[in-house]
Every structure is written in C-alpha cells, then in structure tokens.
Amino acid sequence: MNTSLHRLAVIGAGAALAGGLLTACGSSGSDATGSGTPVKGGTIVYAHEQEPPCIFGGWIQQAYISRQVLDGLVTEDDNNAVKPWLATSWKVSPDGRTYTFTLKPGVKFTDGTPLDAAAVAYNFDYWENKGGNSTAKVSMDPYYKSAKALDPTHVQINLTSRYTPFLTLITQGYFGIQSPTALKNHSQQQNCEKPVGSGAFTVADWKHGQEVILKRNPNYTSWPATAEHQGPAIVNEVDWKFVADGVTRYSSLTTGQSNVVYDVPTTDWAQARSKFDTTLYITPGKPVSAYLNTIKGVFTDKLVRQAFSYGADRKAAVETGFHGVIPYEGNGAVSQATPDYDAAAGAAYAYDPKKTGELLDQAGWTGRNSAGYRTKDGKELDVKFPYPAGAVINAEGSTVLQVLQQQWKKVGFNVKLIPATQAEVFSGKYSGPDAYDATPFYWTSPSPSILWIVWRPSTTADPNGNNESFYNNAQLGQVINGANTATDPAKAAALYKQAQQIISDNAATLPLYDQNSTYATSKSLKDFWLEKSQGEPVFSDAYFVK
Amino acid sequence: MSAVTLDTGPTVARLSARSGVRTARTVALKVVTAVLVLIAAASVTFFAQLLIPGDRATTILNLKTGRAQTYSPSELAPVKAKFGFDHPVLVQYLHYVGGLFKGNLGTSYTQYRPVTQVIGSEIVPSLVLTLLALVVAWVLALTVTLLTVKRGRVATALGSGWESLTASLPPYWIGVVLLVVFSVELRIFPVIGGDGVSGTVLPVLTLAIPLAGFLGQVTRDEFEKVLDQPFITTARTRGMGDTAVRLRHALRHSVIPAITLSGWALGALLSGAVIAENIFGRPGIGQVLVTAVNTRDVPTVSGIVLVVAAVYVVANLLVDLTYRLVDPRLGARS
Numbered sequence: 016m017n018t019s020l021h022r023l024a025v026i027g028a029g030a031a032l033a034g035g036l037l038t039a040c041g042s043s044g045s046d047a048t049g050s051g052t053p054v055k056g057g058t059i060v061y062a063h064e065q066e067p068p069c070i071f072g073g074w075i076q077q078a079y080i081s082r083q084v085l086d087g088l089v090t091e092d093d094n095n096a097v098k099p100w101l102a103t104s105w106k107v108s109p110d111g112r113t114y115t116f117t118l119k120p121g122v123k124f125t126d127g128t129p130l131d132a133a134a135v136a137y138n139f140d141y142w143e144n145k146g147g148n149s150t151a152k153v154s155m156d157p158y159y160k161s162a163k164a165l166d167p168t169h170v171q172i173n174l175t176s177r178y179t180p181f182l183t184l185i186t187q188g189y190f191g192i193q194s195p196t197a198l199k200n201h202s203q204q205q206n207c208e209k210p211v212g213s214g215a216f217t218v219a220d221w222k223h224g225q226e227v228i229l230k231r232n233p234n235y236t237s238w239p240a241t242a243e244h245q246g247p248a249i250v251n252e253v254d255w256k257f258v259a260d261g262v263t264r265y266s267s268l269t270t271g272q273s274n275v276v277y278d279v280p281t282t283d284w285a286q287a288r289s290k291f292d293t294t295l296y297i298t299p300g301k302p303v304s305a306y307l308n309t310i311k312g313v314f315t316d317k318l319v320r321q322a323f324s325y326g327a328d329r330k331a332a333v334e335t336g337f338h339g340v341i342p343y344e345g346n347g348a349v350s351q352a353t354p355d356y357d358a359a360a361g362a363a364y365a366y367d368p369k370k371t372g373e374l375l376d377q378a379g380w381t382g383r384n385s386a387g388y389r390t391k392d393g394k395e396l397d398v399k400f401p402y403p404a405g406a407v408i409n410a411e412g413s414t415v416l417q418v419l420q421q422q423w424k425k426v427g428f429n430v431k432l433i434p435a436t437q438a439e440v441f442s443g444k445y446s447g448p449d450a451y452d453a454t455p456f457y458w459t460s461p462s463p464s465i466l467w468i469v470w471r472p473s474t475t476a477d478p479n480g481n482n483e484s485f486y487n488n489a490q491l492g493q494v495i496n497g498a499n500t501a502t503d504p505a506k507a508a509a510l511y512k513q514a515q516q517i518i519s520d521n522a523a524t525l526p527l528y529d530q531n532s533t534y535a536t537s538k539s540l541k542d543f544w545l546e547k548s549q550g551e552p553v554f555s556d557a558y559f560v561k
Numbered sequence: 562m563s564a565v566t567l568d569t570g571p572t573v574a575r576l577s578a579r580s581g582v583r584t585a586r587t588v589a590l591k592v593v594t595a596v597l598v599l600i601a602a603a604s605v606t607f608f609a610q611l612l613i614p615g616d617r618a619t620t621i622l623n624l625k626t627g628r629a630q631t632y633s634p635s636e637l638a639p640v641k642a643k644f645g646f647d648h649p650v651l652v653q654y655l656h657y658v659g660g661l662f663k664g665n666l667g668t669s670y671t672q673y674r675p676v677t678q679v680i681g682s683e684i685v686p687s688l689v690l691t692l693l694a695l696v697v698a699w700v701l702a703l704t705v706t707l708l709t710v711k712r713g714r715v716a717t718a719l720g721s722g723w724e725s726l727t728a729s730l731p732p733y734w735i736g737v738v739l740l741v742v743f744s745v746e747l748r749i750f751p752v753i754g755g756d757g758v759s760g761t762v763l764p765v766l767t768l769a770i771p772l773a774g775f776l777g778q779v780t781r782d783e784f785e786k787v788l789d790q791p792f793i794t795t796a797r798t799r800g801m802g803d804t805a806v807r808l809r810h811a812l813r814h815s816v817i818p819a820i821t822l823s824g825w826a827l828g829a830l831l832s833g834a835v836i837a838e839n840i841f842g843r844p845g846i847g848q849v850l851v852t853a854v855n856t857r858d859v860p861t862v863s864g865i866v867l868v869v870a871a872v873y874v875v876a877n878l879l880v881d882l883t884y885r886l887v888d889p890r891l892g893a894r895s
Contacts, residue, residue, distance in 0.1 A: 062842075068672050068856065074624070222682075225842070259842075439615060444615040
C-alpha cells in the first residue's frame with residue numbers, strides 16, 4: 016500500500032506510470048540497491064531553486080518547505096488514497112457535510128503548545144477567515160462552513176454541502192497546522208520566518224538569499240502513515256539552499272557539495288539518470304495550458320479556437336523542446352497525473368493544418384494578406400500571446416512557444432509572443448479580458464476538483480478571477496459541482512470526465528505540457544521521497560549510507 | 562561632482578582662517594548635495610514604481626498564491642488599508658520621505674521585515690564582492706597595461722587584444738566558464754560558495770575580468786598619448802630608465818580617466834552583482850533587488866536604490882580625493 020516514490024523509482028527502472036506518477040531510475044550502479052551501512056545523523060544539503068518570501072503560504076514554493084516544519088491532518092499515498100497523519104481516523108456523516116477527525120493524542124507543537132482539537136479548529140478559521148492561506152481558502156470555498164473542537168482529541172469540520180474532494184485537498188502543504196500560541200503572540204515577521212509546527216524539523220535560521228537551516232525535532236511523534244520509519248528524523252540537519260542557476264544547482268550535486276537537487280536541467284537529465292537516483296514527478300492539477308480569451312478578440316469564435324488548436328504540432332514541439340524529458344499534455348483541463356483524467360480529451364486536436372484551414376474558412380477568415388496571414392474584412396488574424404517567462408515558462412518552454420509560433424504562421428495566425436516578467440505578471444498587467452488572446456499558466460492540485468476553481472462560471476455576485484478564459488458555461492459549472500458533491504465515486508469520475516470533454520470540445524484552453532518537478536539524489540542518501548499531493552520533498556526518513 | 566568644482570581659483574592660499582571657512586563650506590555643500598541626491602534617488606524610485614502598470618495590492622495577493630489574476634475591489638480593499646495604499650499618493654510619499662530622516666526605510670511588503678534589516682543582512686557580502694572586484698580589476702588592468710603598452714607590436718597587440726576580448730565578454734558567460742573549469746572540473750573552489758573566502762574568489766573574478774578589460778582600454782589609450790609627451794622625452798634624456806619613466810611619470814597621468822570610471826564602476830558592480838550572486842549561490846543585495854523588483858516590493862526596491870546611490874556618492878567623493886593624490890596640481894589649489 017505505502018509504496019513510496021523512491022521505492023517505485025528503484026523497482027520501476029524506466030518508465031512505470033504508477034498512479035499517474037512517472038518515476039525513472041538511473042541504470043543501477045553497484046550501490047544503487049542500497050548496499051552500505053546506514054548511519055545516523057549528518058546534514059543533508061538540498062539545492063532548491065526559488066526562495067519564497069515566507070516559509071508558510073499559498074504558493075507551492077512555500078508548501079515545499081513548510082512541509083518540513085508543519086504536519087497536516089491527513090496525507091495521500093501513491094494510490095491517491097487518503098491516509099492518517101495528525102488525524103488517526105475520521106468519520107463522514109451520511110449527508111457528507113460533517114467530518115469528525117480523531118487526533119493522535121499527546122502531540123505537541125515545538126513550542127510546547129498541545130496540538131489538540133482547538134488548535135486544529137483555530138487553523139481552519141485562520142486559513143478561511145483571517146487571510147492565513149489563500150490557496151487553502153480557495154480550495155474549500157464555498158463548501159467550508161466552520162470548525163469546532165468537540166473535545167481535546169475530536170475536531171469537527173462542517174461543510175455547507177457534500178464535497179467529496181475535501182479530504183484529498185487538505186493533504187496539501189497549504190493545510191499545515193501551526194501553533195495557535197505562535198499565531199496569536201508572535202509578530203508577523205516571526206511567523207513568516209520561523210512558523211511553529213509539530214513537524215520533523217524546525218527552522219533554526221534563515222540566511223536570506225542563501226539558505227534555511229532546518230534542525231531535527233528530537234521530540235517528533237507525529238509522522239504520517241506513509242512514513243518510511245517510525246521516529247524523529249534520522250539526519251540532524253537539512254540545509255535548504257536557494258540556488259537559482261540550473262547549471263550551478265546540478266554541478267553542486269556532481270561535485271558532491273549537495274546531496275539532493277531540484278529541477279535538473281533537461282540537458283543534464285540523461286547523465287543524471289545514469290549517475291544518481293532520479294525522480295520525475297508529474298504534477299496533478301491544471302497542466303501548463305493557455306487560457307483562450309472567449310469574450311474578446313479572435314477567440315470569441317469557437318471555430319477559431321479549434322483552428323488554433325489544430326494548427327501547430329504541439330506534441331512534437333514539446334518533445335523536442337524538453338529533450339524528451341517532459342511529457343506533452345493534450346488535455347488542457349487536468350494533467351495525466353490527476354485522478355479521473357480523461358484520456359479522450361487528451362487525444363483531441365492532434366496536429367492537422369488542413370483542418371485548421373477548413374475551420375478558418377468556415378469562420379470567415381478567408382483572405383490572405385501579403386505577409387501570408389489570414390484576414391477577415393481586412394483585419395489580420397492576430398493573437399496576442401503574453402507568457403509568464405521565467406519561473407512558469409522557463410527557457411525550454413519559451414523555445415516550444417517560438418516553434419509553435421512559426422507553425423501557426425504557416426496556417427495564417429500572426430501570433431505575437433510577449434515574454435512577461437514576474438513583476439508584470441503578478442501586478443496584473445497581463446490579466447483581464449483586454450490584456451491577451453491567449454496566455455499560459457498551471458495550477459497544481461491533487462484533485463480534479465481543480466476544475467471548479469478554474470472553470471466555475473464568474474457571476475457578478477460571485478466573481479471568479481481564476482476563470483481566465485472568461486468561459487462562462489453554466490452547464491459546465493453544474494457538471495463540476497455535480498462531481499464535487501457526488502456520493503458515488505464512479506459517478507463523480509464520470510462527471511469530472513464529462514467536464515473535461517466540455518472544455519476540450521469548446522477549445523476553451525490550449526493544452527501544452529505537464530507541470531512537473533525533477534529531483535536527483537546522490538546514491539549515498541536513501542529513503543528520500545516525494546509526497547503525492549504536489550511532490551513536496553520529504554527528508555524525515557532519509558539517511559546516509561557509508 | 563568632479564574635480565572641477567573644487568577648482569576655486571588660482572589664489573595660492575596659506576593656512577588661514579579664510580581657507581578653513583572655504584573648506585568647511587565646500588564640505589557642507591558636498592554633504593547637502595549628497596543628501597539631496599539621495600532623496601531625489603529615493604523619490605524617483607518611489608514614483609517610478611507607482612507609475613508602472615499594474616497594482617501593488619494585486620501583486621501582494623498574487624504573490625501569496627503564486628497566481629496571476631485580477632481581484633474585485635472588495636478583495637483588494639483590506640490589503641490596501643493594511644499597507645496604506647488607500648491614502649493619497651502624496652501622503653504616502655511624505656510618509657516615506659519623513660521616515661527616511663528617522664532612518665526608517667519602511668517594511669517589506671513580502672517579508673514583513675524592516676527594509677533596513679533586509680538590506681543590513683545582505684549588504685556586507687555585496688560590498689566585499691564589489692570592492693574586491695574593483696581592486697582585482699585595477700591590478701589586472703595595470704599589470705597588463707604596464708607590461709604591454711608600447712612594447713613592440715606583438716606585445717601591444719596581445720595586450721590590447723586581451724582587453725578588447727575581456728571587456729566584451731558577458732559576465733554570465735565568464736561566471737559559468739569559471740564555475741565549470743575551477744569548481745566542477747578542477748574542484749578548487751566550491752560550486753555554491755556562500756560568502757566564505759574560497760567562495761568569494763570566482764564571483765570576484767567574474768565581475769573583475771570584464772571591468773579590467775574596460776579599465777585597461779581606457780588606461781592604455783591615455784598611456785600611449787602620455788608616452789609621446791615632451792616631458793617623457795625630457796625624463797628619458799635625463800637618463801631615466803624605461804620602467805621608472807613608466808611608473809613614476811606616465812602612470813600617474815594615464816590612470817586619471819580610469820579613476821573617474823571607478824566611481825561609476827563601484828555603483829555598477831554593486832547593482833550588477835546579481836549575475837555573480839546567482840551563478841555562485843552567493844547572498845547579496847543584487848539578489849534581493851531582483852526579487853524585490855519582481856515582487857513589486859516598493860519599500861525594498863527604494864531602500865536598495867538609496868543604498869546604491871549612497872555608494873555612488875561616496876565613491877565619487879573618494880574619486881575627487883584620489884585626483885588630488887594623483888595630480889598634485891589639484892591639491893595645491895584647494
């Protein structure tokens with residue numbers, strides 16, 4: 016049951032697609048199978064890429080690191096089953112609106128505060144009502160109602176209606192439980208830099224611009240059911256370094272300066288697989304796909320959206336651009352690692368330039384100007400395509416877009432690629448219906464209920480800023496809501512798939528590739544693994560061998 | 562703020578009360594100018610950041626989630642109230658400048674730390690890197706120039722070729738090559754250097770090599786001209802050796818343009834250090850600046866610009882002083 020990722024990596028040398036998780040292992044060296052004497056203690060040096068502003072927050076960069084310090088109520092195993100963590104068991108009422116969690120008794124935060132039902136209830140209220148974590152909030156809205164401590168070890172979460180994905184969603188790092196004492200009494204800066212949890216590590220020091228020093232919590236008692244060993248962390252310390260440059264990051268591993276590195280450059284991937292233990296994690300949730308603006312510009316016409324989708328060989332461009340490491344994703348709604356993924360939607364819109372021509376003719380874009388672009392009533396077929404360059408669309412992703420741009424040109428689209436800086440993206444310069452015709456983004460989530468977050472119709476009473484195709488389809492909203500509230504898992508799956516079909520049929524988004532994270536680990540480090548919900552690294556079981 | 566402003570006339574002054582007053586006035590004028598320059602720098606940065614399209618409150622909300630979307634006014638209102646964006650811009654500005662005089666640079670929008678603390682924890686490794694890079698660049702530039710200028714066609718060509726090459730190399734490329742050669746292949750220096758001694762060598766070279774090429778080119782041009790001057794010929798006719806002529810007479814004259822450039826270079830190195838910092842995983846103000854610009858952390862960006870401006874001002878004061886050491890004519894007049 017609890018096959019952890021690294022074990023899969025060892026078993027499934029090559030390309031096992033286990034529970035949507037691609038793992039790959041290097042051709043085994045002599046010590047690959049774990050010969051060598053385990054040692055206690057030591058320091059794991061981990062080279063990560065981005066430095067978040069605070070340890071805890073609603074960004075995946077924060078979930079990665081807060082997972083080391085905070086424990087969650089429940090966790091997810093490699094088969095997408097929800098497993099005990101701080102909650103040893105739970106009961107769901109027949110109407111699906113009340114969850115009663117039984118907490119592991121005697122657990123304490125590292126500041127001595129008891130981790131009891133009141134503490135858990137306080138955290139739910141903090142995320143939902145006090146701005147504690149906007150991603151936690153958006154994952155529960157509008158189903159969350161209240162949290163109540165029944166007695167020290169029983170906490171009750173009340174929902175406004177049945178919400179089947181609830182348990183899966185709270186396995187993400189955004190739902191890490193913090194000490195209410197610290198949240199109430201510490202300054203905002205203290206809680207930003209050194210959040211207090213019950214986790215396997217504590218934040219000892221944050222040398223900004225350099226590293227976060229995580230020290231072993233010797234009194235750790237609350238490991239998840241998916242843990243590889245019982246007890247506190249085996250190593251004494253994890254040095255979580257921020258190394259922005261990919262060449263440097265990978266070189267730190269090859270020279271032995273670090274033990275684990277994040278995001279191996281795809282050009283080094285083949286070598287990494289032969290020299291190190293490697294993991295390729297395909298992130299569930301919305302893949303990297305472009306929102307197509309359905310209320311303004313050329314893509315208001317469904318035929319043009321479909322023509323655009325057929326008009327370039329996205330599969331070949333992705334495979335070339337990422338050196339065969341990162342898979343093409345044909346389903347723009349959810350990635351192949353997401354439960355209830357619809358493969359049929361993923362197979363739609365294979366490259367067919369002839370079909371593009373027919374659809375454009377049908378849509379009235381029959382003219383051609385001197386540059387070879389299609390025209391309609393003297394207007395050129397222009398597509399404004401800003402993309403978040405850097406952390407979201409890296410250099411390889413940009414290459415893919417440029418290749419596609421050339422192919423779209425041949426079928427008559429004048430695609431204007433605009434690399435947008437992080438500052439521009441976050442400030443909303445390229446948000447809103449006037450800012451683009453197409454723009455790519457991803458959103459990680461362990462559940463297909465991400466469809467609700469992204470595609471819920473936006474109404475005046477309840478606007479949905481996440482629906483960035485501005486695609487308001489009431490039927491789609493009903494289907495997703497039906498899936499979210501279905502009692503029967505099979506029915507929920509059928510509805511989620513139907514929702515993916517609707518999105519694909521209407522070409523409301525342009526699929527590109529899967530969001531992912533890659534890791535390479537030196538062979539002297541064992542039992543390093545990634546948790547399932549969004550690939551947060553886990554160091555509490557890891558140990559060195561001599 | 563060049564040497565010319567000090568050139569107050571040909572009067573040869575003895576140590577007198579008048580000259581004391583004049584010196585005090587000059588110093589006071591310089592200090593006031595410096596403060597004005599700093600306030601101007603902070604103000605321009607403050608307003609420039611408000612003029613950029615996009616909204617600060619939206620950025621703060623998006624940063625918390627790693628998303629890029631728009632929000633309704635009711636979602637934005639609490640953020641605006643919390644950070645004081647609901648006040649008129651002029652009020653926000655006066656509040657900011659008022660804080661500067663109290664040594665308060667504001668609080669980071671993203672890290673919730675005082676900006677003085679954000680900068681304070683990163684400025685030392687940056688200054689070390691910058692100053693060492695400048696020193697090393699000078700040593701490299703002078704060595705190459707002295708050894709090759711007007712030393713026959715081959716040596717001259719080698720020297721000026723080396724300068725043109727290094728001056729045009731992008732620092733990122735130099736950094737990666739140094740990393741691969743000295744850290745990955747030869748393993749002499751660590752890949753992720755931090756701010757330790759062995760970790761400082763390669764970042765310093767990354768910044769120093771192109772600067773050395775640049776300083777060398779300027780010095781060489783001047784050196785060539787100076788060596789043709791009559792006073793050099795006079796010195797040689799007195800029987801002075803070539804090395805002595807170069808070191809004692811020609812060098813003094815030919816480094817003046819490079820000294821002028823060093824004031825600029827110091828500021829440019831500090832703000833451009835981010836490339837070396839990124840490649841070698843070194844902490845520093847450059848990284849902080851890039852992150853702050855990316856996250857529209859207005860107080861942090863303004864604070865760093867202020868610090869860089871201060872470095873420019875101090876560097877230019879030092880340049881003025883250095884002129885007098887190098888060129889005694891300037892010292893005699895003031």
